[in-house]
Amino acid sequence: MEITSNNIIWEKHVAVFAFPFASHPALMLTLVRRLASAAPKVVFSFFSTEASNKALFSELSCYNIKPYDVSDGKKDHVSIRNPEEGISFFLTVAEDEFTRGVRVAEMDTGLRVSCLVVDAFVGCSGDMAEEMNIPWVAFWPAGTCSLAAHFYTDLIRHKCAPLLGSAGPNQEIADLIPGLKAVRLGDLPSGVVLGNLESPFATMLHKMGRSLARATAVPINSFQELDPDLTKNLSSKLNNFLNIGPFNLISGEESPSKSDEFSCMKWLDNQETRTVTYICFGRLCRPPPHELVELAEALEENKTPFLWAINKDSHMHFPKGFLERTSANGIGKVVPWAPQDQVLNHAAIGVFITHGGWTSALEGLVAGVPMICRPFLGDHYINSWMVESWGIGLRIQGGKFTKHATRCALEQALSLSKNRDERIEGLRDLAYKAVANGSSDKNFKTLVEVVTGVTMPFE
Structure with missing residues (x-):
């Protein structure tokens, strides 16, 4: 079905859920601007908190990206003492807020949402996509190593259980994460085996790791030549595990203003x-x-x-x-x-x-x-x-x-x-090649196909 809006015929409607903390929303918008440019007849409804959207869209504009505000869950007159507290407030209202927002956006555009593109931290989105019977694209804005740690949390906890009484944080453990030769116990993200495993944030990430195998695609801000063994392993476990970065090598027209006000x-x-x-x-x-x-x-x-x-x-x-x-x-x-x-x-x-x-x-x-x-x-x-x-x-x-x-x-x-040395220059060269008609470029075209249902030509 085609819907006309402001003389533009929208063919698809994609809902985007941002995780409104740290650099997550900016990275999500970078991804969505790329998708919007590649799919000019698709409208993208971008959901984040008012403060986040105000910062993101103050200078940036794109005719087929429409921002919508959702509540941050913060109660009146309650001060936020640390980042995790703010995240906890948001998580209590996220599912209801995103559900409400989607209804509003569908009424505005006259089109049902055909795909969810979300920050993987928004764990409720997988169930929402399943209920709506549409593709679920879970974007991971960080590295392959941290994603693997969360995906394999249950396995890591099982392997570490006999060691926790004797192993210190600096002990290297071989083959703890499939695809990674070794890692120090204390280098695992907090909430995997150390720290408060029952905190709302740790619980959210654990749930996310368990649910990612259901995602239609898992794009990531990296390039597959950087961590080939991890990439190979996760590609065998996840649908369309797609390295599409590094984002900082994307054309400047998708990036925020690069002013140098302090010379x-x-x-x-x-x-x-x-x-x-x-x-x-x-x-x-x-x-x-x-x-x-x-x-x-x-x-x-x-x-x-x-x-x-x-x-x-x-x-x-x-x-x-x-x-x-x-x-x-x-x-x-x-x-x-x-x-x-x-x-x-x-x-x-x-x-x-x-x-x-x-x-x-x-x-x-x-x-x-x-x-x-x-x-x-x-x-x-x-x-x-x-x-x-x-x-x-x-x-x-x-x-x-x-x-x-x-x-x-x-x-x-x-x-x-x-x-x-050759290692530094070699990795640098591989990153540039990945985004210049290399692996990341090809993976991005695959992602566009998943999101829009339209096959992209390969050069």
């Missing part, structure tokens, strides 16, 4: 090649005050040129006079925000100090910049393990910043940067 690039232009350390811990994470002091002192004493993106609230924890001294002698630049992808691809960048979030890890890999990881939560630990396994970086010794550990890490990473 980071101009500052980098005056630095020597591969000498600058770029530091950023994402939107939600920052080291505790004593670690900020240790990191800052190590940078200053080593006279390491650095560009540090960190919110102004953290400045109070820096050593006295640190900002003034490093700015005056030209050694450092501290900004509240930096265009990270552009920064990492600048010739002056030699090292990336990161929290190990998946998007950041991919951006560092694609730029060919060695990484020093200081993980904090979620998938940061297993991502950092993979960075080490790929040979493109290391984790800070002891898992926390001290002057000694920072100096040692900088020495190793800068040496790796100045003598880039």
